[in-house]
Amino acid sequence: MDFQAYNKILICDDEVVNVRVDSVTIGYEFKIKYPSYRGVFLSCIEALDFYVDGRKLDKNTIIFYLNGKQFLLEELPELFKEYWFISDKATIRVIDPNGIAAGPHEVRVFMRHRVPYTGYFGEYLVLDSDESKTLTVSDQQEVSL
Amino acid sequence: MDFQAYNKILICDDEVVNVRVDSVTIGYEFKIKYPSYRGVFLSCIEALDFYVDGRKLDKNTIIFYLNGKQFLLEELPELFKEYWFISDKATIRVIDPNGIAAGPHEVRVFMRHRVPYTGYFGEYLVLDSDESKTLTVSDQQEVSL
Amino acid sequence: MKQHKIKLGVSLYSFSTEFISDQLDLEGVLKRANEMGYKGVEIVAAQMVPEYPYPSDEWLEYFAGLLKKYDLEPVCWSAYIDMGTRSDRDLTREEIIQCTVNDLIYAKKAGFPLVRTQHAISPEIFRAMISWCKRLDMKLAIEMHHPHHFDVPLWQEYFSVMRGEGKGVLGFVPDFSIFQYRPHQLFLNQAIELGFRSDRLAAVVDNHQTGVPKETAIESDFSAVEREITTEIYEKFNRPARVEQLQEYLDCIFYIHGKFYYLPDDRHDPCVPYEAILTTLRDGGYEGYIASEYEGHHFDADIDSVIQLQRYVAMNNRILNEQEA
Amino acid sequence: MKQHKIKLGVSLYSFSTEFISDQLDLEGVLKRANEMGYKGVEIVAAQMVPEYPYPSDEWLEYFAGLLKKYDLEPVCWSAYIDMGTRSDRDLTREEIIQCTVNDLIYAKKAGFPLVRTQHAISPEIFRAMISWCKRLDMKLAIEMHHPHHFDVPLWQEYFSVMRGEGKGVLGFVPDFSIFQYRPHQLFLNQAIELGFRSDRLAAVVDNHQTGVPKETAIESDFSAVEREITTEIYEKFNRPARVEQLQEYLDCIFYIHGKFYYLPDDRHDPCVPYEAILTTLRDGGYEGYIASEYEGHHFDADIDSVIQLQRYVAMNNRILNEQEA
Numbered sequence: 001m002d003f004q005a006y007n008k009i010l011i012c013d014d015e016v017v018n019v020r021v022d023s024v025t026i027g028y029e030f031k032i033k034y035p036s037y038r039g040v041f042l043s044c045i046e047a048l049d050f051y052v053d054g055r056k057l058d059k060n061t062i063i064f065y066l067n068g069k070q071f072l073l074e075e076l077p078e079l080f081k082e083y084w085f086i087s088d089k090a091t092i093r094v095i096d097p098n099g100i101a102a103g104p105h106e107v108r109v110f111m112r113h114r115v116p117y118t119g120y121f122g123e124y125l126v127l128d129s130d131e132s133k134t135l136t137v138s139d140q141q142e143v144s145l
Numbered sequence: 146m147d148f149q150a151y152n153k154i155l156i157c158d159d160e161v162v163n164v165r166v167d168s169v170t171i172g173y174e175f176k177i178k179y180p181s182y183r184g185v186f187l188s189c190i191e192a193l194d195f196y197v198d199g200r201k202l203d204k205n206t207i208i209f210y211l212n213g214k215q216f217l218l219e220e221l222p223e224l225f226k227e228y229w230f231i232s233d234k235a236t237i238r239v240i241d242p243n244g245i246a247a248g249p250h251e252v253r254v255f256m257r258h259r260v261p262y263t264g265y266f267g268e269y270l271v272l273d274s275d276e277s278k279t280l281t282v283s284d285q286q287e288v289s290l
Numbered sequence: 291m292k293q294h295k296i297k298l299g300v301s302l303y304s305f306s307t308e309f310i311s312d313q314l315d316l317e318g319v320l321k322r323a324n325e326m327g328y329k330g331v332e333i334v335a336a337q338m339v340p341e342y343p344y345p346s347d348e349w350l351e352y353f354a355g356l357l358k359k360y361d362l363e364p365v366c367w368s369a370y371i372d373m374g375t376r377s378d379r380d381l382t383r384e385e386i387i388q389c390t391v392n393d394l395i396y397a398k399k400a401g402f403p404l405v406r407t408q409h410a411i412s413p414e415i416f417r418a419m420i421s422w423c424k425r426l427d428m429k430l431a432i433e434m435h436h437p438h439h440f441d442v443p444l445w446q447e448y449f450s451v452m453r454g455e456g457k458g459v460l461g462f463v464p465d466f467s468i469f470q471y472r473p474h475q476l477f478l479n480q481a482i483e484l485g486f487r488s489d490r491l492a493a494v495v496d497n498h499q500t501g502v503p504k505e506t507a508i509e510s511d512f513s514a515v516e517r518e519i520t521t522e523i524y525e526k527f528n529r530p531a532r533v534e535q536l537q538e539y540l541d542c543i544f545y546i547h548g549k550f551y552y553l554p555d556d557r558h559d560p561c562v563p564y565e566a567i568l569t570t571l572r573d574g575g576y577e578g579y580i581a582s583e584y585e586g587h588h589f590d591a592d593i594d595s596v597i598q599l600q601r602y603v604a605m606n607n608r609i610l611n612e613q614e615a
Numbered sequence: 616m617k618q619h620k621i622k623l624g625v626s627l628y629s630f631s632t633e634f635i636s637d638q639l640d641l642e643g644v645l646k647r648a649n650e651m652g653y654k655g656v657e658i659v660a661a662q663m664v665p666e667y668p669y670p671s672d673e674w675l676e677y678f679a680g681l682l683k684k685y686d687l688e689p690v691c692w693s694a695y696i697d698m699g700t701r702s703d704r705d706l707t708r709e710e711i712i713q714c715t716v717n718d719l720i721y722a723k724k725a726g727f728p729l730v731r732t733q734h735a736i737s738p739e740i741f742r743a744m745i746s747w748c749k750r751l752d753m754k755l756a757i758e759m760h761h762p763h764h765f766d767v768p769l770w771q772e773y774f775s776v777m778r779g780e781g782k783g784v785l786g787f788v789p790d791f792s793i794f795q796y797r798p799h800q801l802f803l804n805q806a807i808e809l810g811f812r813s814d815r816l817a818a819v820v821d822n823h824q825t826g827v828p829k830e831t832a833i834e835s836d837f838s839a840v841e842r843e844i845t846t847e848i849y850e851k852f853n854r855p856a857r858v859e860q861l862q863e864y865l866d867c868i869f870y871i872h873g874k875f876y877y878l879p880d881d882r883h884d885p886c887v888p889y890e891a892i893l894t895t896l897r898d899g900g901y902e903g904y905i906a907s908e909y910e911g912h913h914f915d916a917d918i919d920s921v922i923q924l925q926r927y928v929a930m931n932n933r934i935l936n937e938q939e940a
């Protein structure tokens with residue numbers, strides 16, 4: 001049951017923000033952190049799913065922003081040279097021309113991740129971090145990365 | 146015969162520098178640039194060999210520094226999210242407790258690299274950039290990345 | 291004096307020699323373009339955008355400010371489809387969409403109305419970009435570059451998209467490399483430098499021009515290098531595109547790459563049929579930009595790009611303003 | 616009052632709760648360590664070094680300055696062997712060497728004389744580090760952490776390297792997790808929160824302690840969660856290490872992790888046999904640091920680390936100074 005307390009930091013309290021290019025809405029975004037006491041390379045992420053208001057998001061509509069770069073979710077397991085520092089927030093952008101409506105939304109994040117130093121007798125410890133949080137949408141300000 | 150003129154920028158004119166940690170010599174380093182008019186991801190590098198004074202260097206003694214990170218030569222073909230901007234110099238550090246002696250040294254770099262947009266009819270253009278340059282060793286100053 | 295509405299712009303790529311040798315930085319290149327009298331500019335993002343492929347909003351704003359400062363008009367943001375980026379496989383549909391949407395957004399933020407993309411985008415994804423283009427009020431155009439040409443089947447698919455659902459937002463950018471019919475001077479110089487005997491090289495170029503088959507052009511005493519370069523000449527300058535085809539697809543042309551490699555004077559390009567091309571475009575009523583696209587830097591880093599561009603502008607103006615079709 | 620030369624330091628990892636919740640940044644953590652009266656500190660580089668795994672010389676200098684500012688002594692730079700970093704394979708020999716040499720260099724630049732590494736380094740690479748350690752005047756020590764223990768065959772190989780060619784530069788860091796014999800309070804709280812009925816949990820803990828087999832301890836009405844946690848208790852707290860073994864390998868101990876999870880008071884740890892451990896070390900003549908290594912943050916983010924550390928220091932001092940072996 002080690003590591004369980006870190007799951008609480010997975011979803012950041014930051015507001016959900018609609019993303020616009022000039023006045024054109026292209027999606028919305030929120031922030032997550034790596035649920036551990038230490039950083040790892042992104043390749044330790046074995047699965048990452050997002051749900052908003054109970055609906056699972058299509059992985060092809062999601063862009064993962066970290067270290068000034070963009071990644072598709074399918075690329076994460078291959079990124080063995082992209083370090084996720086424990087204090088850094090990743091931005092999860094959901095491409096959706098409708099953006100997200102004002103008010104509270106339930107965001108759920110499921111991350112399966114490998115603890116890379118744990119193979120004492122062969123097998124690595126693989127953790128499931130599954131958290132939900134109600135986030136508020138900020139008042140539709142113009143923000144983009 | 147396109148691209149040939151860019152090979153001239155492969156080896157930078159910067160001096161070769163001995164690298165020390167406190168007073169302990171751990172190796173030496175010099176700089177290279179990507180031989181093209183545009184940047185690419187490091188995964189476009191198919192082979193990279195170094196020769197100093199005619200002797201081919203053991204790839205396990207070489208560290209490739211770019212974007213504030215270290216890479217082993219064997220990792221380069223896998224780095225499809227690490228961009229090499231055309232103006233950025235990569236530092237090639239050779240681990241060698243003897244460092245390099247003062248004076249001129251002939252540095253040769255062989256890079257085989259794929260031009261990633263050229264597959265007009267299937268095959269990508271793969272270029273061999275093979276350059277040599279006589280570089281001077283700076284006066285053994287204390288420098289490290 | 292002929293009437294026409296063709297505008298001459300410049301691809302900043304023409305200053306590659308100066309940029310990659312650190313003689314000019316991006317601002318220096320823009321300043322030079324302005325000093326030369328250019329107004330419309332194209333940027334090859336993968337070349338001159340330091341944070342590419344993920345430029346920040348701050349950088350894009352800074353760049354838009356630079357364009358204003360040097361009184362330049364953003365005309366074309368050039369993107370690649372770097373299909374062969376990975377060692378293990380080609381880019382996927384999702385990856386191509388991601389980078390193309392990114393470029394549309396970056397271009398818009400920097401003030402460019404048009405993104406140049408490439409042949410590998412595929413008709414399906416090209417079509418999928420229509421809604422993005424419409425929402426963002428952006429245009430997207432595929433460059434037709436040698437060795438592609440009008441008769442490549444893929445292009446017939448692209449034209450049907452451009453003329454169908456993509457009308458007005460999807461188009462193409464012909465690059466005059468498709469019309470090049472003989473090796474340019476810098477190519478020949480390089481061949482000689484690599485060991486091609488100059489009399490033999492001249493004979494090969496002559497044989498190629500007059501239709502002598504490659505097998506005959508390769509003489510029995512040719513070295514490996516001579517054989518290889520002779521093959522390259524025969525394969526590369528096979529003149530697949532006909533200038534009349536420009537007229538036929540004029541409705542799909544959003545922008546043009548005025549490709550050239552070396553101009554010995556300010557009147558005539560010995561390798562690309564500029565007279566026929568420009569009068570065809572003019573008399574066909576083309577009203578957009580032709581970008582001066584100097585590419586000699588692929589072959590020789592000692593050529594002064596400014597002089598080449600000056601000759602290019604003079605040649606274009608002469609042909610456009612004076613020459614009968 | 617017993618005489619001894621054991622020093623109590625702190626692993627900054629003990630402040631994980633405050634650090635990961637942004638209540639304290641690195642400087643705040645160092646300030647807190649100093650305020651608590653600690654002198655010697657350990658840093659887990661992958662946790663608190665923002666540019667890790669490639670910190671710049673500038674950052675390392677800045678960090679050395681911070682240590683000086685808060686009058687702290689750099690004792691141990693903790694590195695991992697992240698063998699399972701990649702999805703497709705384990706790290707190679709070259710990759711392990713690269714990261715280990717890096718950590719030796721970073722540690723030295725920041726002023727640390729010792730690097731903590733991990734079990735996966737392999738005897739061959741551990742041995743290969745001797746020349747690096749000697750040249751850099753650095754020590755390297757493998758942490759022995761639960762579920763490893765002295766009798767794991769790999770460790771017998773490590774000890775022979777430490778006592779052979781590696782003597783003086785290669786050693787080990789016992790972590791007291793190897794001696795933990797029953798679940799700590801935060802573990803039990805978490806089990807109850809997950810649905811383990813508290814009376815049944817108490818019975819399981821009791822059964823485990825008194826040697827009742829797992830099969831008997833698992834009652835027929837246990838839920839899946841209760842079965843799973845019972846199995847975890849039986850597998851995890853199987854007490855493989857004997858405290859006397861510390862004495863046997865004392866010559867190889869460079870540093871110690873005083874692991875604890877939750878102290879209900881400042882006198883006694885109910886889960887780790889501190890009385891036996893500390894008197895054994897003291898009477899065996901251990902003269903190095905024991906790092907206070909609070910790890911309750913794995914289970915509960917609402918525990919005040921400072922109070923836990925204060926209790927820990929008091930308990931250690933009481934045992935070391937007063938207790939007979």
Ligand SMILES: [Mn+2]
Nearest residue numbers: 433465547583
């Ligand atoms: Mn072009």
Ligand SMILES: [Mn+2]
Nearest residue numbers: 758790872908
């Ligand atoms: Mn420990």
